[in-house]
Amino acid sequence: MSRTRTERLVNLVICLLSTRRFLTAAQIAATVPGYEHDPEDPRDHEAFQRKFERDKAELRELGVPLETGTASVFDQEPGYRIAHREYALPDIILEPDEAAAVGIAARLWQHAGLAAAASSGLAKLRAAGVEVDPQATLGVEPVVTVDPAFGPLTNAARDRRAVTFSYRVPEVDDAATRRLEPWGVVCWRGRWYVVGHDRDRDATRCFRLSRIVGNVRPVGRPGAFTPPSQVDLISHVSGWDGRTPWTGQASVVAKPGKAAGLRRWAVETLPGPEGDKLTLPYADAERLAATIAGYGPDVRVEGPPEVREAVIQLLKEVMTRHDGVVAA
Amino acid sequence: MTGPKPSVDRLGRLLNLVPYLLARPGILVAEAAADQGVSEKQLREDLELLWVCGLPGYGPGDLIDMALDGDRVTISHDAGIDRPLKLTQDEALALVVALRMLAETPGTGTRDVIERALAKIENAAGDLADAPVAVKLPANAEKLDRVRAAVEGGHALRMTYYTAARDETTERVVDPMRVVMVDGRAYMEAWCRRVEAVRMFRVDRIDAFAELDEPSAPPPAAVPQDVTAGVFRPTADLPLVTLRVGRHSRWITEYYPVEDVRRNGPGEEWVVTMRVTDLGWAQRLLLGLGPDVTVVGPPELLDRIRAQAAAALDQYSSPAG
Numbered sequence: 001m002s003r004t005r006t007e008r009l010v011n012l013v014i015c016l017l018s019t020r021r022f023l024t025a026a027q028i029a030a031t032v033p034g035y036e037h038d039p040e041d042p043r044d045h046e047a048f049q050r051k052f053e054r055d056k057a058e059l060r061e062l063g064v065p066l067e068t069g070t071a072s073v074f075d076q077e078p079g080y081r082i083a084h085r086e087y088a089l090p091d092i093i094l095e096p097d098e099a100a101a102v103g104i105a106a107r108l109w110q111h112a113g114l115a116a117a118a119s120s121g122l123a124k125l126r127a128a129g130v131e132v133d134p135q136a137t138l139g140v141e142p143v144v145t146v147d148p149a150f151g152p153l154t155n156a157a158r159d160r161r162a163v164t165f166s167y168r169v170p171e172v173d174d175a176a177t178r179r180l181e182p183w184g185v186v187c188w189r190g191r192w193y194v195v196g197h198d199r200d201r202d203a204t205r206c207f208r209l210s211r212i213v214g215n216v217r218p219v220g221r222p223g224a225f226t227p228p229s230q231v232d233l234i235s236h237v238s239g240w241d242g243r244t245p246w247t248g249q250a251s252v253v254a255k256p257g258k259a260a261g262l263r264r265w266a267v268e269t270l271p272g273p274e275g276d277k278l279t280l281p282y283a284d285a286e287r288l289a290a291t292i293a294g295y296g297p298d299v300r301v302e303g304p305p306e307v308r309e310a311v312i313q314l315l316k317e318v319m320t321r322h323d324g325v326v327a328a
Numbered sequence: 329m330t331g332p333k334p335s336v337d338r339l340g341r342l343l344n345l346v347p348y349l350l351a352r353p354g355i356l357v358a359e360a361a362a363d364q365g366v367s368e369k370q371l372r373e374d375l376e377l378l379w380v381c382g383l384p385g386y387g388p389g390d391l392i393d394m395a396l397d398g399d400r401v402t403i404s405h406d407a408g409i410d411r412p413l414k415l416t417q418d419e420a421l422a423l424v425v426a427l428r429m430l431a432e433t434p435g436t437g438t439r440d441v442i443e444r445a446l447a448k449i450e451n452a453a454g455d456l457a458d459a460p461v462a463v464k465l466p467a468n469a470e471k472l473d474r475v476r477a478a479v480e481g482g483h484a485l486r487m488t489y490y491t492a493a494r495d496e497t498t499e500r501v502v503d504p505m506r507v508v509m510v511d512g513r514a515y516m517e518a519w520c521r522r523v524e525a526v527r528m529f530r531v532d533r534i535d536a537f538a539e540l541d542e543p544s545a546p547p548p549a550a551v552p553q554d555v556t557a558g559v560f561r562p563t564a565d566l567p568l569v570t571l572r573v574g575r576h577s578r579w580i581t582e583y584y585p586v587e588d589v590r591r592n593g594p595g596e597e598w599v600v601t602m603r604v605t606d607l608g609w610a611q612r613l614l615l616g617l618g619p620d621v622t623v624v625g626p627p628e629l630l631d632r633i634r635a636q637a638a639a640a641l642d643q644y645s646s647p648a649g
Contacts, residue, residue, distance in 0.1 A: 003377060007381055010377070010378065011381050014382060014409060017408045018384065018408050031384045032384070062339060062413070063413055063414070064413065084411075086414070088410075088412070088413070088414060089414045090451070090454070092449075092451070092452040094448055095444075098445035099445070101427065101430065102423065105427045106422070108429060110554075114418060114425070115422075117416070117418035117419045118422035118423060120419055121416075121420065123341075123364070127345070127347040127351070128351070129351035138430070138438060139507060140472065140509060140514065141430075141506070141509070142510075143508055143556060144429055145511075154421060155417075158459070158460055170578035171575050171576065183460065185460060185461045186461070186464070187461070188464050233460075233462040234462050234464045260490060260495050261490065261495050264490055264535055289616075290617065290618070291616055292616075293618070294611065294613060294614075294615045294616040295612060295640075296615060296640040300640075308644070311640075313618070314615070314616065316641065318615055319634070320619070321621075321622050322622060325622055325624070327623075327624065327627035327630045
């Protein structure tokens, strides 16, 4: 932006903030330096109008709340003003430790996602008089990363606008188009999900943001749906995660000095002639069997049969599968 | 979601600069420039521009006025821009989500402070603070709390650590640098005296630790790694494993960093290549995946899978087994 343009825009903001009456474009042109033109000359007037439109767009992009209205019932032409109450960041007083926490939070985005928005937000807090210690640290700092779909989905959820996107699940060969009324976005165990009403399935569904292919497109108008009141987004995702309690106990024999990964998981370790007998708690026999099979001849299952059979089955399948395979 | 265009950048900075200076009478120009992330020259140009802006009338009493006393600046007339602009939707979202993330992070020891800060930011952001974003980070909070306290204590640690890549538990002395949460997992980044390099240690794999009397003293070469792209970033010197992966094991391509995924003709198999730190780790993963994955290379891994599976089955063939 040229210096003269910046200057004109600063003056425009100051002028519209200082007025209580709505000012028409003509009044603004007569007041703010940089808009001088001959309203009688159609070309000159048209150039002014284009300039003024660009400037208004610029202010709105920056988040300046331009109000439009008419100064009185006798006025036909729309006027403009900026209400200080709408423009200004409300008073915010942060204790030094709270300000430090905000400073750290703004830094968490690092180079990802909303990093620029976080630092411009922090700059506004500073301008409101908040002193942020740039050296402050916390004992543990999360690294915040988001998938590209994060922005469009949070916007759509806020606007209550339906979206459509292409979604690819690894087990399915092709991406499918999904239509969703997004209620909100959830970070659960380090992954991002969107929860909402799936229009095609007519049911509540969760989608993993990393599986969304390409753009998220809004469809229809804002305010098109109402999410259930008091919706607990986390519970939808955590319920979907499907964790079962660890009620089983398996007994295995691990060769001396082997299977460190199983040993640290064992609730009991007894030395024996062939190796150490480990007692392993488990939730799902198949998953435990997969882990045990990984250790090959270093570990042998004694029981229960469901784990033992599952390990034997896995190993047999590996043998069959690799029968006759020639390395590439 | 991108930052403001450079064209709006300066206007935003200028509108912010007036209240910023107003709140800090007599601030050093250099300090203000550093805080705004611009050069001192740029800041002086900004001040010159503001000087000729002001209220309609544009007379001496209308223009923004300031005292530039050598290196220091004081605003004496703000022409009505006495407050910064309110937060935009993205700014509110960025701060609120990051604070929620921070509040959810176990082991920070300052949750109440973070929640107070969050409440104040939400209040300042008004309607915009109602971000449709929920955050839940898991972790063994009790253990993470102890590890964090130990790291803050500033001492070297002797620890028992389980390395999944080699399936071994080792004793090592480390000089802790920081604790971070990446993708929902807590890590301690430290200089490892055993391997003489910076390593990220998963907190849930630190089985025991003790603080030593000597201070944590990472050498100057020990710098924190950029973990925004994940903790494990395979390097080209690691062995490349090629697999044919059936439908039900395709999840591994989401769970582990892979080099390449190709469809294998019209069938449902994918050809997946990935780099692994250790072939033993690959063996443990692949034996457990059972019927859905075929090892194509390297030949060493293929031989190993066959031999290990056969030897493991032998254990169950005798009646006593």
